[in-house]
Amino acid sequence: MSGTLVGRWLDSDFIYSFRKSWIAMGSALVVFVVLVGAVFAHQLAPHNPFDLASLDLMDSFKPPAFAADGDLSFPLGTDDQGRDILSGIMYGTRISLLVAVLAIMFSLIVGLSVGLVAGYLGGAVDAVLMRIVDVQLTFPAILIALLVDGVVRAVVPQNMQERLQLYVIVFAIGISLWPQFARTVRGSTMIERNRDYVMAARIIGLSGPRIVLTHILPNVLGPIFVIATLNLGIAIIAEATLSFLGVGLPPTEPSLGTLIRIGNNFLFSGEWWITIFPGVTLALMVLAINLLGDWLRDALNPRLR
Amino acid sequence: MFAFIVSRILQAIPVLLIVGFISFAMFAFVGDPVTVMLGQDYTEAQRVALVAQLGLDKPFFVQYGNFVWRALHGDFGMSYRLARPVGGLIAERLPATLELALSAALLAVAIGVPMGVFTGIRRNAVLSRLFMLFSLVGVSLPTFLIGILLILFFAVQLGWLPSFGRGEVVQFQHWSTGFLTSSGRRALILPAITLGLFQMTLILRLVRSEMLEVMRSDYIKFARARGISQRSIHFRHALGNTLVPVITIVGLQLGGLIAFSIVTETVFQWPGMGLLLVQSIGVADIPVMSAYLLLIALVFVTINLAVDLLYFTVDPRLRSGGKR
Numbered sequence: 001m002s003g004t005l006v007g008r009w010l011d012s013d014f015i016y017s018f019r020k021s022w023i024a025m026g027s028a029l030v031v032f033v034v035l036v037g038a039v040f041a042h043q044l045a046p047h048n049p050f051d052l053a054s055l056d057l058m059d060s061f062k063p064p065a066f067a068a069d070g071d072l073s074f075p076l077g078t079d080d081q082g083r084d085i086l087s088g089i090m091y092g093t094r095i096s097l098l099v100a101v102l103a104i105m106f107s108l109i110v111g112l113s114v115g116l117v118a119g120y121l122g123g124a125v126d127a128v129l130m131r132i133v134d135v136q137l138t139f140p141a142i143l144i145a146l147l148v149d150g151v152v153r154a155v156v157p158q159n160m161q162e163r164l165q166l167y168v169i170v171f172a173i174g175i176s177l178w179p180q181f182a183r184t185v186r187g188s189t190m191i192e193r194n195r196d197y198v199m200a201a202r203i204i205g206l207s208g209p210r211i212v213l214t215h216i217l218p219n220v221l222g223p224i225f226v227i228a229t230l231n232l233g234i235a236i237i238a239e240a241t242l243s244f245l246g247v248g249l250p251p252t253e254p255s256l257g258t259l260i261r262i263g264n265n266f267l268f269s270g271e272w273w274i275t276i277f278p279g280v281t282l283a284l285m286v287l288a289i290n291l292l293g294d295w296l297r298d299a300l301n302p303r304l305r
Numbered sequence: 306m307f308a309f310i311v312s313r314i315l316q317a318i319p320v321l322l323i324v325g326f327i328s329f330a331m332f333a334f335v336g337d338p339v340t341v342m343l344g345q346d347y348t349e350a351q352r353v354a355l356v357a358q359l360g361l362d363k364p365f366f367v368q369y370g371n372f373v374w375r376a377l378h379g380d381f382g383m384s385y386r387l388a389r390p391v392g393g394l395i396a397e398r399l400p401a402t403l404e405l406a407l408s409a410a411l412l413a414v415a416i417g418v419p420m421g422v423f424t425g426i427r428r429n430a431v432l433s434r435l436f437m438l439f440s441l442v443g444v445s446l447p448t449f450l451i452g453i454l455l456i457l458f459f460a461v462q463l464g465w466l467p468s469f470g471r472g473e474v475v476q477f478q479h480w481s482t483g484f485l486t487s488s489g490r491r492a493l494i495l496p497a498i499t500l501g502l503f504q505m506t507l508i509l510r511l512v513r514s515e516m517l518e519v520m521r522s523d524y525i526k527f528a529r530a531r532g533i534s535q536r537s538i539h540f541r542h543a544l545g546n547t548l549v550p551v552i553t554i555v556g557l558q559l560g561g562l563i564a565f566s567i568v569t570e571t572v573f574q575w576p577g578m579g580l581l582l583v584q585s586i587g588v589a590d591i592p593v594m595s596a597y598l599l600l601i602a603l604v605f606v607t608i609n610l611a612v613d614l615l616y617f618t619v620d621p622r623l624r625s626g627g628k629r
Contacts, residue, residue, distance in 0.1 A: 135320050138605050143564040146586060147598060151331055154589035237447045244449045245571050247586050264453060264572075268468075272457055279450045287445035 017299045024295040030288035034281070038097050041090040049083040049091055079263065079274045088259055089281050095255040096282070099169055100235035104228050106174030111181025112224070116212050118182070119189025130186065133179040144176035145238050149247055162250050169248055173238045177231055184227060188220040226300060229293035233286045240282055256282045313613050317606040324602035328595040329372045381596035386588050391596045395578055400480050401471055402577035405569070406562040408493055409501035414555060417505040418544075421512025426539060428517065436509060443506030448565055452499040452572035459495060467492045469574040500569040504558045511554055515547035549616065556612035560605045 009015065018024050037044060078084055118129040136144065149172040156164055192198060193216065201211045242248035243257030244264075251258060256278045263275025356362050363371070375381070381391035424433040443451075460468035471493075473486040484490065519525065520543055528538050567579030574580065578597065585593035 131319075135323055138320065138560075138609070139601070140561050140564045143567070143601065146567065146582070147594060150586035150589060150594050151591075153586065154591055233445070240447055241449060241568055244447075245568065245583050245586075247583065260450070260453070267453065267457060268461055272461075275453060276457070279453060283446050283450060286447070287441070290445055 014299055018295075021295055023291055024299075027288040027291040027295070030284055031292060034093060034285050034288075035097070037090045038093040041087075041094045044090065047084040047087040049088045079266075079271075085273060085277050088254065089256070089278050092254050092256045092259045092278060093281060093285070095166075095249060095253055096236055096239055096257070099166060099173070099239045099249070099255065100232055102170045103173035103177065103235045103239070104232055106170060107177040107231070108181055108224065108228055110174065111178040112185050112217075114178070114182040115185025115187075116189050116216065116220070119186040120193055120208070120212050120216065122190070122193075126186070129182070133182050136179045137183075141173075141176040141234065142238055142241055145172040145242060146245070146247065148172040148175050149242060153247070162252060165248075165250055166253065169239060169242060172242070173235050176238065177235065180227060180231065181224060184223055185220050188223065189216055192216045192219050222300065226293065226297045229289065229296055233289040233293065236282070236286055236289070310610075310614065313610055317610060320606055321602055325373060325376070325599060326369070328598045328602075329369050331591055331595045331598070376596075376599060381599075382592040384585070384590055384593050386585060386590040386593070391592045394581060394593065395596060395600065398576060398578045398581050400482060401575060402563060402566050402570070402579060404482065404484065405493065405496055405500060405566055405575060405577060406559065408497040409562055409566075410504065410555065410559055412497050413501040413504035413508055413558075417508030418512055418551070420505075421509045422516055422539065422544060424509065425513040425516025425520065428513075437513075440506035440509050443502050446502075448499060448503065448568045449572050451502055452495070452569060455495045455499055456572070466495050468495070471576055496569050496573045496575055499572065500562060500566055503565070504555070504562065507554060507558065508551065511551055512544075512547055515550060516543060519543045519546050552615050553612055556608055556615065560601075560608045563604055564601065 018028075042048075079088070114129055114133075118126040149168060152168045152171060153161065156168065161168075189212075198211060198215060201215050206215075239248060239255060240257030240260065243255050244261045246261060249255045249258050251262065254262070259278040260275050260282070263271075263278065266272075266274050379392040379396075381395075383389065384391050384394055387394065420436050423430075424436050427433055456468045459466045467488070471489060473488045474481040475486060475489075482489070484493075525538060525543060528542050533542070563578075566575075566577060567582055569575065570577045570579035571583050578600075581593060582597050584590075585597075
């Protein structure tokens with residue numbers, strides 16, 4: 001096998017360290033299961049929680065299937081409207097992941113651009129941009145996201161709000177996370193800028209943007225993936241927190257956070273499953289992503305081998 | 306040391322000015338306070354009068370100047386939602402948030418530091434592994450979920466502790482405290498644990514890694530050779546040297562505590578600033594938001610300054626003017 005590209009990859013240190021770490025493999029399994037459940041929610045979910053015709057109020061508040069009066073067709077029970085909790089979680093995870101991934105991509109693009117510009121140009125531009133980064137890093141990301149969300153809400157007209165809310169959340173979380181990317185990229189750009197190959201590119205007369213995009217960019221991407229993985233967990237929690245606070249995604253597009261918030265209303269009347277199962281899903285997913293990110297950081301760091 | 310303090314204060318001013326500007330821009334340009342405050346029926350004369358009263362007809366820089374001037378006097382305008390002065394609203398709710406954040410911080414230090422010392426000294430003990438597992442869970446669980454779980458067990462299932470509100474409070478002038486009544490103290494327990502858990506795990510991990518580092522150093526070996534008791538080595542020689550990073554993190558996290566109390570306050574319906582902010586964001590109540598932003602910035606800058614000053618008391622090398 002070793003010889004083909006796939007064979008060489010399977011033989012690499014990276015895969016070796018993955019197979020040595022049961023934590024990494026376990027986390028990858030959890031992430032895989034959650035991912036499949038979320039991406040193929042429409043095909044795999046036992047019910048469609050958005051199909052009003054299929055809902056039956058007679059099914060409401062059914063406890064999980066393992067409880068005494070549970071119903072096998074609703075494995076994790078139902079909520080007040082008779083919606084299946086498991087299906088709700090699958091659809092909700094899909095939305096949570098979508099928002100988190102989009103937000104990370106957004107903050108990555110902003111952070112990457114700012115970092116490249118600041119690192120390559122240096123001087124006053126660098127000083128100003130990094131000062132902004134410093135100021136923003138003084139505040140917790142969730143607070144920034146909350147305030148940005150609030151301001152954008154005030155700007156967006158009332159009748160558009162529900163439709164645009166997903167993008168508002170993506171924007172708010174993205175804005176709250178970009179400084180870390182910017183700082184890392186700027187650091188590695190400053191190192192790359194003085195390398196001989198950049199000098200060579202300059203001598204043959206390539207333009208600044210061209211050098212940055214085609215020569216420096218590929219060389220600063222490595223650490224970014226680790227930060228992106230670690231920040232994905234933060235973004236998922238941020239989205240869930242905003243939705244839980246009631247300023248995130250509306251009940252028409254329920255994410256895990258929205259489900260937990262809705263379920264929270266029934267905590268006192270004993271219907272714990274409505275809020276606990278989405279909560280456990282969220283916690284497991286974030287834990288697995290964090291462990292995977294930690295492992296990735298160590299595995300990609302040659303000094304730790 | 307004086308020069309150091311002055312330079313830190315000078316560094317803080319631009320931060321406050323930038324945040325103040327953002328806060329003003331929010332106040333001035335986002336949403337339309339006039340239509341919000343007038344409601345459905347109004348005459349043109351009423352509108353013009355209100356615009357003049359709010360100073361919205363003045364040039365931009367005059368408005369900014371007025372904004373800063375009023376903010377310095379504690380006047381942040383009227384809340385759109387409650388039609389009451391924002392300054393008073395926040396002052397009313399400040400004690401609840403501060404008491405909660407302080408309790409959470411004390412809890413986090415009081416439990417996190419001993420746990421960190423223990424796991425640092427006996428890194429392979431079963432209890433140490435349990436503590437580390439606990440810290441991993443603490444980092445990965447979102448704050449609101451911790452709160453919900455605590456409510457489910459201690460309030461709903463066991464019925465031991467209240468699940469919302471502050472209990473009875475005692476009023477001193479402008480300060481209301483829940484520390485003095487038994488219902489106030491009971492109501493504080495669950496929110497304080499919820500808010501403090503994340504910081505607790507952070508402190509635990511930090512103290513542990515610092516202790517592991519310090520215990521390997523020569524002066525600890527030397528102290529052992531001198532026959533100093535284990536207790537004294539662990540707590541005086543080793544722990545003392547782990548304190549600088551711990552103070553930094555605890556100090557900086559105190560600001561984080563106030564910010565994260567937004568979530569905790571919502572879960573427990575704790576009548577503090579965070580709950581006020583969330584309710585205001587829901588209806589885009591800009592004056593409250595901009596005042597909160599300014600206040601939080603002030604808190605963060607003050608905390609950073611206080612942390613810098615604390616270094617001097619903890620690290621003697623700084624006092625003698627030596628370089629770190």
